[in-house]
Amino acid sequence: MAGRLFIPPLDAARLLPDLRLDAPLVTATNLAPRRPLSIIRLDAGTACLTRAFWGLTPPWLTVLDHAPHCARAESLQARPMFRDAFAARRCLVPAGGVYVWKPQPRFKQPFLVTRTDRRPLLLAGVWCRYHTTLTDHTDSMALITVPTSPLLAPLSDRLPAVIDAADAPRWLDPQTSAEAARALLIPAPRELLGAFPVSRRVNNPANQEPSCAHPTGPMLRWTPEQER
Template identity: 75%
Template sequence: MDLERLLPDLRLEATPLTSPNLAPRQPLSMVRLAAGRPTLATAFWGLTPPWLKVLDHAPHCARAESLETRPMFREAFAARRCLIPASGIYVWKPQPRMKQPFLVTRADRGPLLLAGLWCRYHTSLTEFADSCALVTVATPPLLTPLSDRLPALIDASAARRWLDPATPLEQARALLSPAPGELLGAFPVSRRVNDPRHQEWACGYPTGPMLRATPAQENP
């Protein structure tokens, strides 16, 4: 993924992490604002504020509608917003005997910047651990048979506004809306992605045609 093209002033604080089958409770790459610059860092996928007692309770997603009402998310939404770079998002379509995994991507297979929140837990005066959660919104109508929620997408042109804690909350909130119908597509993939131990890149290969908006759907 060409992050430098999306975020020209990006600073690398850590080596970018890539995975064909990333699951919660694993480290991932996130972009946060540090010293006024978008900075790539590593975080644990599952928001773990200092007062959280049980790690298994760490949420890996936060509904956009509850960011300002739930104590778990309120402070992070106001002060610590981040972006998670990704090439796609796995979802599981319910079927009579099993769930069929799909990979949701940009229809043009370009990179995605997913909205997130992060927090920091100090284990000592000098050591700390960062963690994050994705922010989800309603799914575009075309993809609702696959899932009713998807991570919110932030356009590269709005990345700094999302990351900057000085951005008024109403403006940050306005960036959290379902993706345009023509932007995303989805295709079925192997059920091997059901097990995060499977880390071969073939996990994300299409096993059927891409579901995407037709010109008539894009311009009703």
């Protein structure tokens, strides 16, 4: 599951061609749910970078603590909480990595899951909007998770789905059918993602030092020798 995100400074204009910047990119070493983050969504046919609350809050939700920050890909079309958003309001979250915690005999060791080439990730999500007045509104979102690859399964059984930049226009387009969008929600290729241990200071979301995201051990990654 995606409990925290690492969002370093990214060249947002290079994430997608012709991306419109409606708000500066939110950066954080250790971003926890129920905080604002940056999302990419379509606005009048143009991909734009804007902000949303991390925790899906449809208009009928009365308890903010019940706002889910993740949605399982397998249940998107079955659960009313996510069905409409998945059909028409899909988004992407640019991030540098996702924190997960591996159980140990006496504690949980945090790892940072990143691309092996350390390029930005585009994480799949859904968003919704509710109007607080006739002119004011609030946007919120949830990440979509899929099962992990066998390599990363010992660290976490689920991770946010990664959308390739080439598939981003199809993912964001509300004209793309739910079935076609669902086909993009698959575990990342085994060679794409790796993970390395980081300081246990990341356990506290108040800790935002850059050192929280620094490796404290070698990266776990797939190699061809693992198939032999």
